[in-house]
Amino acid sequence: MARIAIDAMGGDYAPRAIVEGALWAAQEYNVGLELVGRKDELEAEINRIKSIGYILSDCGTKGHQRKIHIDVDKIDYTVTHASEVIGMGEAVGQSIRRKKDSSIVASVKAVADGRCEAVVSAGSTGAAMAASLFGLGRIHGVTRPAIAVTLPTMKKPVVLIDGGANSESTPEMLVQFAQMGVAYAKHVVGIENPTVGILSIGEEEGKGNALVKDTYPLLKQLNEEGKINFAGNIEGKELFINKADVVVADGFAGNVALKVTEGTASMLLKMISSEFKSDFVGCLIGLMAKPFLRRILKRINWEGFGGMLLLGVKGISVIAHGRSSSYAMKNAVRAAVEGINNDINAEIGKNINE
Amino acid sequence: MARIAIDAMGGDYAPRAIVEGALWAAQEYNVGLELVGRKDELEAEINRIKSIGYILSDCGTKGHQRKIHIDVDKIDYTVTHASEVIGMGEAVGQSIRRKKDSSIVASVKAVADGRCEAVVSAGSTGAAMAASLFGLGRIHGVTRPAIAVTLPTMKKPVVLIDGGANSESTPEMLVQFAQMGVAYAKHVVGIENPTVGILSIGEEEGKGNALVKDTYPLLKQLNEEGKINFAGNIEGKELFINKADVVVADGFAGNVALKVTEGTASMLLKMISSEFKSDFVGCLIGLMAKPFLRRILKRINWEGFGGMLLLGVKGISVIAHGRSSSYAMKNAVRAAVEGINNDINAEIGKNINE
Numbered sequence: 272m273a274r275i276a277i278d279a280m281g282g283d284y285a286p287r288a289i290v291e292g293a294l295w296a297a298q299e300y301n302v303g304l305e306l307v308g309r310k311d312e313l314e315a316e317i318n319r320i321k322s323i324g325y326i327l328s329d330c331g332t333k334g335h336q337r338k339i340h341i342d343v344d345k346i347d348y349t350v351t352h353a354s355e356v357i358g359m360g361e362a363v364g365q366s367i368r369r370k371k372d373s374s375i376v377a378s379v380k381a382v383a384d385g386r387c388e389a390v391v392s393a394g395s396t397g398a399a400m401a402a403s404l405f406g407l408g409r410i411h412g413v414t415r416p417a418i419a420v421t422l423p424t425m426k427k428p429v430v431l432i433d434g435g436a437n438s439e440s441t442p443e444m445l446v447q448f449a450q451m452g453v454a455y456a457k458h459v460v461g462i463e464n465p466t467v468g469i470l471s472i473g474e475e476e477g478k479g480n481a482l483v484k485d486t487y488p489l490l491k492q493l494n495e496e497g498k499i500n501f502a503g504n505i506e507g508k509e510l511f512i513n514k515a516d517v518v519v520a521d522g523f524a525g526n527v528a529l530k531v532t533e534g535t536a537s538m539l540l541k542m543i544s545s546e547f548k549s550d551f552v553g554c555l556i557g558l559m560a561k562p563f564l565r566r567i568l569k570r571i572n573w574e575g576f577g578g579m580l581l582l583g584v585k586g587i588s589v590i591a592h593g594r595s596s597s598y599a600m601k602n603a604v605r606a607a608v609e610g611i612n613n614d615i616n617a618e619i620g621k622n623i624n625e
Numbered sequence: 626m627a628r629i630a631i632d633a634m635g636g637d638y639a640p641r642a643i644v645e646g647a648l649w650a651a652q653e654y655n656v657g658l659e660l661v662g663r664k665d666e667l668e669a670e671i672n673r674i675k676s677i678g679y680i681l682s683d684c685g686t687k688g689h690q691r692k693i694h695i696d697v698d699k700i701d702y703t704v705t706h707a708s709e710v711i712g713m714g715e716a717v718g719q720s721i722r723r724k725k726d727s728s729i730v731a732s733v734k735a736v737a738d739g740r741c742e743a744v745v746s747a748g749s750t751g752a753a754m755a756a757s758l759f760g761l762g763r764i765h766g767v768t769r770p771a772i773a774v775t776l777p778t779m780k781k782p783v784v785l786i787d788g789g790a791n792s793e794s795t796p797e798m799l800v801q802f803a804q805m806g807v808a809y810a811k812h813v814v815g816i817e818n819p820t821v822g823i824l825s826i827g828e829e830e831g832k833g834n835a836l837v838k839d840t841y842p843l844l845k846q847l848n849e850e851g852k853i854n855f856a857g858n859i860e861g862k863e864l865f866i867n868k869a870d871v872v873v874a875d876g877f878a879g880n881v882a883l884k885v886t887e888g889t890a891s892m893l894l895k896m897i898s899s900e901f902k903s904d905f906v907g908c909l910i911g912l913m914a915k916p917f918l919r920r921i922l923k924r925i926n927w928e929g930f931g932g933m934l935l936l937g938v939k940g941i942s943v944i945a946h947g948r949s950s951s952y953a954m955k956n957a958v959r960a961a962v963e964g965i966n967n968d969i970n971a972e973i974g975k976n977i978n979e
Binding site: 438439509511512523536545 | 789824837878884892899907911917
């Protein structure tokens with residue numbers, strides 16, 4: 272049975288939502304847990320769930336809460352005490368060095384020490400990345416780990432890599448991101464023969480900044496060698512039309528793309544809600560339209576996709592959203608389980624070193 | 626009376642939509658036109674409109690078309706023959722040199738020669754930029770022109786600069802983009818005391834790539850000198866929440882942000898439409914919800930914002946969307962008229978050189 276280390280203190284709704292989501296996932300995906308954080312707080316949460324026998328979740332619908340029965344006694348878990356928490360705003364390097372007993376560092380250690388196969392954290396992304404990188408080390412051959420994000424589209428999901436692990440990249444790094452992204456898309460997301468493109472401005476070869484222009488021929492070369500299916504440049508507006516299954520970007524552009532997607536969707540949904548509320552008839556129609564809009568919300572909700580994977584480190588490291596609910600946390604653990612079951616790191620190693 | 630040069634052959638629906646939109650704008654904003662393109666084709670369009678006395682437009686609603694009465698005889702226009710057209714896919718440098726008599730180059734010449742104050746083109750963005758840059762030259766002190774784009778939000782519009790004119794930028798260029806963007810936001814968009822931020826990953830100073838990190842202290846310095854109101858780093862998800870009125874980015878990241886916004890909105894609207902079509906009740910509710918959704922479409926429709934301005938060149942250069950309808954073209958001309966009326970170039974000169 273796989274065992275997952277959970278940074279139970281990380282995230283806006285920690286420890287409650289984190290403990291709830293982790294127990295839910297352990298029950299649903301049949302995995303063991305090592306819950307890491309302030310022991311008294313975690314045990315209080317666990318005992319509460321044990322005594323009432325359920326948790327409440329909207330399951331990503333933003334609608335009514337339903338009861339999810341949790342049988343704590345049947346779950347294989349341990350609690351590991353860690354007295355400190357690294358907050359969202361803290362300087363990463365400093366706090367990891369200073370806070371020797373932080374929940375994120377202790378969670379990563381559970382993987383480094385071989386007790387767990389994966390670590391999941393909804394805390395500071397920077398801290399989770401740094402702790403994973405220093406604590407786990409890199410897969411042989413990997414220059415720099417990168418964040419892979421799965422985004423919904425009308426048809427099949429698209430994988431964006433790097434979602435923000437590296438603020439500066441080289442062409443050689445982007446090539447590795449492509450190779451890691453393909454392994455992830457194929458063996459975790461389940462896309463057969465995934466195609467790869469580079470995020471750029473303008474479709475034709477020769478369009479883009481220096482980094483893109485220098486990366487293009489390297490990916491073209493891999494395509495000719497039969498190692499990847501290269502789809503060329505992908506413009507921002509083509510991200511969601513499945514022109515490529517894996518879209519490679521430096522961490523800066525990738526993070527901008529990711530966050531702009533979030534910002535645009537959020538604004539549009541607010542606009543829709545405000546238009547319906549503009550008059551009485553609108554309110555009525557809006558009420559009737561709600562179940563349909565809720566289905567869309569569920570389709571695009573990041574909570575359903577769980578966390579982002581930090582690809583390239585030894586062991587699986589899942590970085591969940593800071594605002595993770597128990598439902599989001601459950602899916603973040605699912606992402607870790609899929610990574611383990613499909614032996615993603617072996618596949619990455621093959622793609623990078625063959 | 627201001628006079629606008631129109632590249633009447635540029636854009637997917639040229640020359641029809643371009644001629645229609647230009648005449649509509651000339652009538653509505655009381656400006657003169659120099660329509661540039663294949664004389665026989667343009668005159669055929671003008672004569673058609675003259676004989677029926679109206680054009681049809683949905684006015685950006687994506688709904689039913691209504692008649693817009695156009696009194697061609699009251700409009701002050703001339704037609705200038707240009708035999709060639711630069712297509713969307715053509716290599717910019719080459720085609721501008723080879724096609725000596727292209728409509729975009731001839732339109733820019735109308736401004737360079739002093740017959741017009743502004744040029745508007747819905748043709749190849751690259752060609753329009755290059756033709757404007759070489760044909761008009763730069764405002765004294767400006768290192769590199771940049772594209773300013775106005776984006777809708779829930780409250781007031783936000784100006785993104787650079788939307789893609791420069792694929793590589795320096796910190797000094799970004800500072801000038803900020804100064805030009807502020808002039809534009811204040812004197813054209815009408816935002817008092819506009820604040821400026823840098824598009825980045827992470828909110829705090831020190832977050833971002835090398836370019837952002839090097840630009841931050843320069844903008845902070847200008848803020849301390851009382852020359853701009855610096856709002857710090859802006860994350861992609863904060864683009865639409867009015868944390869800054871002007872968001873500065875290098876042309877690569879700016880274009881990615883712009884296009885991802887377009888791609889996300891387009892996907893979401895398709896999802897909404899497909900959800901409503903999923904069953905009979907959905908179709909009925911969707912039908913009732915249509916007027917509300919159409920209002921949102923109108924709020925976020927780029928057509929209403931007209932074109933992007935290439936700031937920093939002598940004379941006004943408006944780059945309209947390749948898919949411009951007559952309504953979009955009318956608004957692109959309006960953007961040019963606002964640029965002229967508010968003497969944007971004098972304001973840019975002041976901000977750059979003071």
